[in-house]
Amino acid sequence: MSSAESEPDLTVPDEFSDVVSPGGQRFWAAVRQVAVALLLLLIAGALWELAKFVTGTGDRTMPHMWDTLRFLGSTTSQDENYTWFLLQNVWSTAKASLVGLLVGTTFGLTTGVFIARSRLVGNGLMPLIVAAQAVPIVAIAPALVLWLGTGGVTKTVITTYLTFFPVTVATARGIQSVPQESHDLLRTYGASKRTSLRLLEIPFASPLIFVGLETAAAFSVVGAIVAELPFGSKEGLGVVILTSWQFYIVEPRALYCVALASCALGAVFVLSVRLAAYFALGPRSQGEVL
Amino acid sequence: MTNEMATLGLQASGVGKRFLSKGGDVQALEAVELEVAQGGFTSVIGPSGCGKSTLLKAFSDLLEPSTGELSVNGKSPAEARAAREFGVVFQSPNLLPWRTVLRNVTLPLQVMGVGRLTRNQTANEMLELVGLASFTRHHPWQLSGGMQQRVAIARALSTNPSVLLMDEPFGALDEITRDRLNLELMRIWGKLSATILFITHSITEAVFLSSQVAVMSSRPGRITRLIEVDLPYPRNAQTRDMPEFYELVIEVRRALVEASGAT
Numbered sequence: 001m002s003s004a005e006s007e008p009d010l011t012v013p014d015e016f017s018d019v020v021s022p023g024g025q026r027f028w029a030a031v032r033q034v035a036v037a038l039l040l041l042l043i044a045g046a047l048w049e050l051a052k053f054v055t056g057t058g059d060r061t062m063p064h065m066w067d068t069l070r071f072l073g074s075t076t077s078q079d080e081n082y083t084w085f086l087l088q089n090v091w092s093t094a095k096a097s098l099v100g101l102l103v104g105t106t107f108g109l110t111t112g113v114f115i116a117r118s119r120l121v122g123n124g125l126m127p128l129i130v131a132a133q134a135v136p137i138v139a140i141a142p143a144l145v146l147w148l149g150t151g152g153v154t155k156t157v158i159t160t161y162l163t164f165f166p167v168t169v170a171t172a173r174g175i176q177s178v179p180q181e182s183h184d185l186l187r188t189y190g191a192s193k194r195t196s197l198r199l200l201e202i203p204f205a206s207p208l209i210f211v212g213l214e215t216a217a218a219f220s221v222v223g224a225i226v227a228e229l230p231f232g233s234k235e236g237l238g239v240v241i242l243t244s245w246q247f248y249i250v251e252p253r254a255l256y257c258v259a260l261a262s263c264a265l266g267a268v269f270v271l272s273v274r275l276a277a278y279f280a281l282g283p284r285s286q287g288e289v290l
Numbered sequence: 291m292t293n294e295m296a297t298l299g300l301q302a303s304g305v306g307k308r309f310l311s312k313g314g315d316v317q318a319l320e321a322v323e324l325e326v327a328q329g330g331f332t333s334v335i336g337p338s339g340c341g342k343s344t345l346l347k348a349f350s351d352l353l354e355p356s357t358g359e360l361s362v363n364g365k366s367p368a369e370a371r372a373a374r375e376f377g378v379v380f381q382s383p384n385l386l387p388w389r390t391v392l393r394n395v396t397l398p399l400q401v402m403g404v405g406r407l408t409r410n411q412t413a414n415e416m417l418e419l420v421g422l423a424s425f426t427r428h429h430p431w432q433l434s435g436g437m438q439q440r441v442a443i444a445r446a447l448s449t450n451p452s453v454l455l456m457d458e459p460f461g462a463l464d465e466i467t468r469d470r471l472n473l474e475l476m477r478i479w480g481k482l483s484a485t486i487l488f489i490t491h492s493i494t495e496a497v498f499l500s501s502q503v504a505v506m507s508s509r510p511g512r513i514t515r516l517i518e519v520d521l522p523y524p525r526n527a528q529t530r531d532m533p534e535f536y537e538l539v540i541e542v543r544r545a546l547v548e549a550s551g552a553t
Contacts, residue, residue, distance in 0.1 A: 181384045184352050188378045189401040189449075190371060199401065203388050282388070 063253045068260075071253040082254075086240065086261050093224045093237040094265055096152065100159020101220035101269070105213065108164035112171020112209075113197065122172065133165050137226055145230040159223035163216035170212025174205025210277035217269040225262060237262050297364040299453055299485030300326040300349060305358035306510075307344050318344045319355070320510035326485055326502070328363070328452070333488045333496035334504045334513075335542065337550060341511025342489045343381075346457045349487060350378050362453055363485075374402070376453035377446030381461055383438035385430040385445075391417065392426035395445045402449070409448075416444035419478060436460075436467040443478070453485045461491065469530075472498055476525050493546070497521075497538045498530060505542065507549035515545040 045065045052062045059067070072083045111129070115122035137158060148154040178201055186196040202209075228238020237258060244255035307319040318341040326332040334342045347353045348360055351367035362370035370376055377398075385394045392413050399409035417423050420440040430438055439459055446454060460468040472495055479486060490496050496503045497519055505515040519538055521529055529535055 179384075181380050181382060182386070184347075185378070185380065185384055186401065187352065188350055188371060188376075189398045190374070191401045195401055199397065200386070203386070206388075 060249075060252055063256060068253045068256045071251075071257055082257070086257065089235055089237050089240050090261050090265050092235045093221065093228065093262075094269075096155040096224040096227065096236065097159055097220040097265070097269065099152070100156050100223055101163050101217060103156060104160040104163030104216060104220065105167050107160060108167025108212070108216070109171050109209070111164065111168045113175065113201075115168065115172040116175035116201070117193075126172075129165060129168060132161075137162060137223070138229070141226055142230045144227075150230070150233050155224055155227040158227040159220045162219040162223035166212040166215040166219065167209065168212075170208045171205060174208035175201045177208075178204045207277075207281055210273065210281065213273045213277075214270050217273045218266050221262065221266040221269055237265070297328065298325050298361065299328040299330055299363060300324065300332070300487055301359075301361045302345070302349070303359050305345070305348060305355045305360060307341070307348065307353070308356045317510035319348075320512050322358070322511070322513055324504055324513060326487060328485050329483050330502065331479065331486045331488065331500045332502040332504060333490055333500040334506060335490055335493065335496045335546065336506030336511070337508050337546070338491060340506045340508035342506055343457050344511065346378075346455050346487060346489050350376060350455050370453070374398075374449050375451060376455055377449055377451040379439075379442050379446045379454065379456040379459045381458045383430065383435070383442040385438055385441055387430050389429075390426065391422065391428050391430070391433070391441050394430065394441055395448050397445060398449050412448055413444070416448050417441075419447065419481070420444045421474065434467075436463050436471055439463065439471065440474070443475070447478075447482070451484065453487070456486060456488045458489050458491065460495065468492070468495065473527065475499065476523075480524050493539055493542050494530070497535060497542060498525060503538075503542055505545040505549055514549040517542055517545060 048062070048065055051057075052064070072086070074082045076082055076085050078085075111125070115125060141158060144154050144157060148157060182200055182204070183196070186200050191199070224236065225238040225241065227233075228236035229242060233239050240258045241255070241262075244251075244258050248255055302322050302324040305319055305322040305324075306317070309316045309318055322345060324332070324334075324345075334345060336342050344353070348355045349362060349367055351371040360367055363375050365373065365375065386397065389397065392410065395413035395416055396409040399412060404412075414423065414426065417426060420443055422437060422440055422444065425433065425437065425441075430441070433441065442459070460471050463471065476499065486499075488496070488499060500519050501523075503517045503519060504513045505517065506512065507514045517538065521532065521534055521538070
């Protein structure tokens with residue numbers, strides 16, 4: 001180059017030298033989140049007690065929070081710690097939920113890609129999928145049990161059925177919103193459809209796909225419990241719920257304990273997905289896990 | 291073939307493009323004739339919506355012209371795309387937000403199946419060339435608009451194309467940044483000897499950069515004047531102070547007024 005003074009100024013502006021260094025702040029942000037979550041739980045408990053007090057509801061219909069929690073330490077008729085008994089059933093339901101969530105996610109991702117890729121398939125398939133979602137699963141669960149038995153297959157079918165829908169919609173919408181310019185970009189490099197799915201469409205859609213997965217994770221727990229409700233299942237939260245219904249008059253606290261256990265399981269599932277999103281998306285996950 | 295003549299970097303003859311739409315068909319391009327010598331720098335200037343981007347898309351094989359022929363280094367746009375003869379820089383930086391600066395620049399090489407080491411090395415060289423060597427690990431959103439567009443230029447250069455198709459790359463930037471990037475583009479071009487087709491709606495930018503300015507009218511989009519810019523290369527900040535520069539700016543402006551008056 002002829003003249004040095006014509007060279008543009010390439011020095012690095014100061015404000016860019018220390019962009020994003022969350023480091024220590026991240027730990028305290030996490031602590032704050034946990035604290036807020038615990039506080040909200042306490043408020044929920046207080047509201048329960050307040051409602052009980054104001055309406056004058058008896059202990060049989062609305063047992064005190066602390067009574068319910070104390071029941072977790074009691075012993076079952078099989079001489080087992082009640083919490084231990086619940087945990088075993090939570091584990092059983094968790095396994096079924098996880099299998100259904102994995103199958104449903106695989107299925108949902110595939111359907112979503114298909115719908116996004118082909119307008120014809122999409123327009124034909126989408127109303128059917130939506131209509132299928134409107135079928136109340138509790139209504140057909142007994143029939144499914146008759147066809148497929150009370151084993152793992154029924155549970156997997158029901159949870160898959162509930163989980164694939166949010167994943168499908170999220171995947172399809174995510175891929176459809178890839179800007180035309182980005183498609184053009186990949187096209188100028190001569191990228192195949194498969195390559196652009198891998199390098200452009202799936203990464204672009206993944207924040208939305210993770211939102212779908214969060215919903216699916218919650219649904220998977222509900223699905224597994226519903227699949228356990230029809231008579232014949234041997235273990236799982238659904239079975240415990242059923243027994244607790246029967247003995248509600250004698251021991252109402254059991255039902256509330258199962259409800260809490262179901263909540264906890266659902267929360268663990270959803271939070272796991274968020275954690276996965278946090279690591280998979282990096283700076284795009286915009287922050288917090290809770 | 292046409293071996294007796296030197297192969298042109300870019301050529302369009304009788305190119306027309308008609309878009310069918312509900313509100314009536316739009317003749318975006320009509321009988322466009324354009325020749326850019328290999329290693330030449332031609333700007334296409336015209337009012338918004340005159341079809342200049344359509345012309346660039348036709349050269350880059352992103353759309354088919356309704357009539358006429360286009361060639362890039364003597365090949366059809368499709369052949370040239372397959373042979374990776376050209377790189378495209380879009381109006382927006384068009385970077386993938388989940389990739390770091392380095393990995394945005396390696397993207398075309400990754401699609402081509404180049405090994406990781408080679409592509410990282412090439413990308414580092416290109417980022418060095420555009421003055422962003424220290425930003426390889428940043429994400430696009432951490433950079434200013436001008437820096438993002440420089441990353442896009444590095445990405446387009448990473449496949450070592452002999453032709454660069456640039457669609458208003460600095461259109462969204464402020465005047466100061468644009469002037470700076472123009473200088474930088476001149477510096478880069480001086481090192482590369484690539485053929486450049488540059489779409490713009492800035493008169494000073496067109497005159498400053500190009501050896502030839504093609505003035506377009508709108509509806510139908512037609513090239514109404516070709517103005518040779520015989521300012522000496524390499525051009526630098528002083529070029530803008532030359533009286534010849536102003537004369538050419540005035541000439542292009544008049545040509546634009548004539549072009550819009552004709553329709």
